[in-house]
Amino acid sequence: MGRKRFMKHASLRTRLTVQTIAAIVSLVIFLAAVTLVAVSIHLYDAAVSDAFTVYDGVAEVHGATRQALLHAYDRDLDPHVWIIQNSRIVARSPNTLHQVPTLSHFGPLVLKPIPSIQFVRQRGTLQYIVDWPISPDIDIMGDLVLVLGVVTIVSAVVGIILGRWITGRVLEPVQRMTTAVQEMIVQGKYHPVANPSPQGGDEFSQLSRVFSQLITILTERWERDRTLLAEAAHQLRTPLEVIRGNLDILSQWDVIEPAIEQESLVAMDRAVSDMTHMVGDLLTLERAGRQLPVALDPLPLEPLLEDIVEDARALRPDIPLQLSLPPVSEIMIWANEDYTRRTLWAVVDNALKYGGSPGVPISIVVRVNNSDVIVSIADQGPGIPPEDMPHLFERFYRGQSSRGSSGTGLGLSIAKALMSSQQGRLDLQSSPDGTTIMLSFRNAAMASGPRL
CATH class of the missing domain: 3.30.565.10 (Histidine kinase-like ATPase, C-terminal domain)
Structure with a gap:
C-alpha cells in the first residue's frame, strides 16, 4: 500500500526513474543468475570430467604403476581415491588415510569431510570411488557472487543517475509546455504553444501541435461567444429601452387614455416579439455553429x-x-x-x-x-x-x-x-x-x- 501510495503521488520523473532503476536492476539480477547457473554447470561438468579421467587412469593400470599413480594424490585439494573389493579397501590415495569412504545418499555432491563431487564406478569385483574436491570451485563461485553483487549495486547507482538525467531530458519539453500554459493562465492570453521539442518530429511535437489546435479552437469559440454576448446585449438594449420608455409613459398618467395605453401596449408587445425572435435566431445560429450531427x-x-x-x-x-x-x-x-x-x-x-x-x-x-x-x-x-x-x-x-x-x-x-x-x-x-x-x-x- 505504501509503495502504491508513493507511486501515485510521486512526480512523473520520479516514477520513470524508479521504473528505470527497477528495469536495470532486474536485468542485472537476471543476467547474474544466468551467469551463476552457467558457471555452476560448467564447473560441475569439469569436476565430473576430471573425476572420470582420474578413474580411467587408475582403472587402466595395476600393481606398482597404480600405486605410484595413487601416491601422487597426497594433498587435500587432490582427488580422493579408494579402490574397494568385497567391502575391503585394497588401495587408496595418501590424502584419504584418515577418512572412511562414504557413498552419498543425496547425489554426487559430498559435503563431509570436504565438499566434493563423488564419482563411483564398478569394474569387475573392484569398486572405484573418486571424490573430486570442489572447494576451489566454491571459492570461485563466492568471488563471482561478490563481483555480481557489486555490479548490481553499481548498476543501481548508475541507473539512478542515468534515470534522473534521461527522464529530465525526455520530460523537458513537457516542462516547457507546462510553463507556457501557466504563463497563459497568469496573463489571461491564450495562444498556440511553441514546439517544445528540438527534434521537431517526435511525440512531443505532435502533442504540441494538437494542444495548440485545441487552444486555437477554444480561443475562437471563446471569442465567438464573447462577441455573441456583446452583440446580443447591444441588440436587446433597443427593445428593452422601448419597453422601459412605454412603462415610464404609463406610470406618469393617473388616468391613461385608451389610445395611449393601446399604443404603448402594442409597442411593448412588438419589442417583446423582437426579443423573442432574436433569442430564437441566436439559439439556432449557436446550434448550427457547433456543427453537431444532423439527421439527413x-x-x-x-x-x-x-x-x-x-x-x-x-x-x-x-x-x-x-x-x-x-x-x-x-x-x-x-x-x-x-x-x-x-x-x-x-x-x-x-x-x-x-x-x-x-x-x-x-x-x-x-x-x-x-x-x-x-x-x-x-x-x-x-x-x-x-x-x-x-x-x-x-x-x-x-x-x-x-x-x-x-x-x-x-x-x-x-x-x-x-x-x-x-x-x-x-x-x-x-x-x-x-x-x-x-x-x-x-x-x-x-x-x-x-x-x-
Whole structure:
C-alpha cells in the first residue's frame, strides 16, 4: 500500500526513474543468475570430467604403476581415491588415510569431510570411488557472487543517475509546455504553444501541435461567444429601452387614455416579439455553429418551395414570385426538413425586404445536375454595395441600404450555418441589377447517402 501510495503521488520523473532503476536492476539480477547457473554447470561438468579421467587412469593400470599413480594424490585439494573389493579397501590415495569412504545418499555432491563431487564406478569385483574436491570451485563461485553483487549495486547507482538525467531530458519539453500554459493562465492570453521539442518530429511535437489546435479552437469559440454576448446585449438594449420608455409613459398618467395605453401596449408587445425572435435566431445560429450531427433524410423539395412561395405571397402580395422547376417527376434532396424550411424562408424573406419592389418579380429557379440540386433565389433590387459584401454573413451586420428595414441582421448568417450543417453550400452573387443567392443540396436521386 505504501509503495502504491508513493507511486501515485510521486512526480512523473520520479516514477520513470524508479521504473528505470527497477528495469536495470532486474536485468542485472537476471543476467547474474544466468551467469551463476552457467558457471555452476560448467564447473560441475569439469569436476565430473576430471573425476572420470582420474578413474580411467587408475582403472587402466595395476600393481606398482597404480600405486605410484595413487601416491601422487597426497594433498587435500587432490582427488580422493579408494579402490574397494568385497567391502575391503585394497588401495587408496595418501590424502584419504584418515577418512572412511562414504557413498552419498543425496547425489554426487559430498559435503563431509570436504565438499566434493563423488564419482563411483564398478569394474569387475573392484569398486572405484573418486571424490573430486570442489572447494576451489566454491571459492570461485563466492568471488563471482561478490563481483555480481557489486555490479548490481553499481548498476543501481548508475541507473539512478542515468534515470534522473534521461527522464529530465525526455520530460523537458513537457516542462516547457507546462510553463507556457501557466504563463497563459497568469496573463489571461491564450495562444498556440511553441514546439517544445528540438527534434521537431517526435511525440512531443505532435502533442504540441494538437494542444495548440485545441487552444486555437477554444480561443475562437471563446471569442465567438464573447462577441455573441456583446452583440446580443447591444441588440436587446433597443427593445428593452422601448419597453422601459412605454412603462415610464404609463406610470406618469393617473388616468391613461385608451389610445395611449393601446399604443404603448402594442409597442411593448412588438419589442417583446423582437426579443423573442432574436433569442430564437441566436439559439439556432449557436446550434448550427457547433456543427453537431444532423439527421439527413431524402426530402421532396417541391412541396417545401410551394409552402415558402405561399407564405411569401401572403406576406407581400404586391411582389410577384415566380417558381420554376425542371421537368422531372420528383426532386429529392438529402436534407433536414426543419433546417431546409428555415433556410429557404430566410433567403426569400431577405429578398422580399431588401430586393423586392411592388410589381417587380422575385424568381426561384431549381436546377438539377448529377450530384447536386441548386435553388437560386434572384431579386431585381439595387444590389449589394461592394463595401458590404465581405460582411454579409457576419452576425447582426446590417448594410447601409437595410438600416430602415426591420430585422436582426441574422438571417443570412443563420441560412449559411444551416446549409453547412446539412453538408450543403450557400453562394451569393450581386450586381447593380439584383442579387442571386444559390443553395446547393445533395441530390438524393443520384447519391446513395449524404456525404460522410
